[in-house]
Amino acid sequence: MIYKNITIEVKEGVAIVKVNRPKALNALNSETLEELKRVPEELENRKDVKVVVITGEGDKAFVAGADILEMKDMDPVQGMAFSSKGHEALSKIENMGKVVIAAVNGYALGGGFELALACDIIYASDKARFGFPEVTLGIHPGFGGTQRVSKLVGLAKAKELIFTGKMITAEEAFNLGLINKVVPHDELMEEVFALAETIKGCGQIAIKLAKECVGKSLSLSIEEGLKLEAANFGLCFGTKDQKEGMTAFVEKRKPVFKGE
Ligand code: DAK
Numbered sequence: 001m002i003y004k005n006i007t008i009e010v011k012e013g014v015a016i017v018k019v020n021r022p023k024a025l026n027a028l029n030s031e032t033l034e035e036l037k038r039v040p041e042e043l044e045n046r047k048d049v050k051v052v053v054i055t056g057e058g059d060k061a062f063v064a065g066a067d068i069l070e071m072k073d074m075d076p077v078q079g080m081a082f083s084s085k086g087h088e089a090l091s092k093i094e095n096m097g098k099v100v101i102a103a104v105n106g107y108a109l110g111g112g113f114e115l116a117l118a119c120d121i122i123y124a125s126d127k128a129r130f131g132f133p134e135v136t137l138g139i140h141p142g143f144g145g146t147q148r149v150s151k152l153v154g155l156a157k158a159k160e161l162i163f164t165g166k167m168i169t170a171e172e173a174f175n176l177g178l179i180n181k182v183v184p185h186d187e188l189m190e191e192v193f194a195l196a197e198t199i200k201g202c203g204q205i206a207i208k209l210a211k212e213c214v215g216k217s218l219s220l221s222i223e224e225g226l227k228l229e230a231a232n233f234g235l236c237f238g239t240k241d242q243k244e245g246m247t248a249f250v251e252k253r254k255p256v257f258k259g260e
Contacts, residue, residue, distance in 0.1 A: 118148075
């Protein structure tokens with residue numbers, strides 16, 4: 001597929017997706033959101049892609065938010081359409097059947113923070129900054145931030161972040177439990193590839209099924225969640241990967257999973 005504001009490079013089973021509008025600090029305009037929506041559709045069924053990494057082009061920003069220049073003159077109907085486009089793109093990323101890692105290489109603000117939160121795991125450079133500056137612009141987070149953050153950090157911290165618009169460091173985001181790891185800026189991609197390598201060596205169908213269970217755990221009752229877990233656990237036993245994983249354990253060798 002041809003993209004204007006996104007690049008995709010596939011290397012040894014890892015797709016590196018870069019938001020590529022460095023002059024606007026990779027801000028998300030409608031066109032980019034439309035392209036971001038197509039990325040999971042393209043990568044979902046590619047056998048040669050096991051893990052997806054999302055990052056930003058350049059040295060300064062992951063994504064500095066939704067595009068303010070584009071939003072400036074929107075009316076309510078256009079605002080809602082824009083927000084829906086964002087929800088659709090981020091939901092597709094969140095619900096991909098592959099692990100998606102956000103490699104946050106700089107500013108992750110507003111819609112950029114929300115994009116990172118739609119990923120499964122967030123690794124950040126020690127130079128990264130996170131925040132929801134929307135209220136300083138007279139709007140509020142619109143790509144799921146008001147819903148996802150409180151589930152991660154509780155209402156008090158979510159309200160403080162959203163009502164003040166203040167930026168926090170990667171270290172602070174880590175301490176709040178919003179991100180998985182902070183690494184020296186120059187080692188970010190190396191650390192992300194090491195993480196991807198570990199994930200790549202595991203059973204990909206099991207990961208996909210587990211991702212569904214964990215993803216739905218916040219919205220299902222415990223009874224519903226356990227039913228889903230039991231069903232997906234059962235499905236693992238219909239895969240060649242389960243046979244291979246357990247046979248390899250018994251034979252004291254490394255398993256070779258084929259994602260079948
Ligand atoms: N949109 C468009 N352009 C942006 C941008 C953005 N979000 N962020 C930066 N840029 C552009 C700047 O305008 C500048 O362009 P030129 O002037 O060079 O043409 C270029 O990127 C470099 O930025 P700066 O010169 O400002 O760089 P600094 O290092 O001085 O500052 C900064 C970096 C990240 C602190 C600063 O650029 C900044 O504060 N940027 C804005 C960050 C922000 O407020 N992000 C949140 C955007 S609002 C909703 C749907 C969606 C959303 C909400 C509601 N519904 C419809 C309900 C989501 C909203 C957002 O994400």
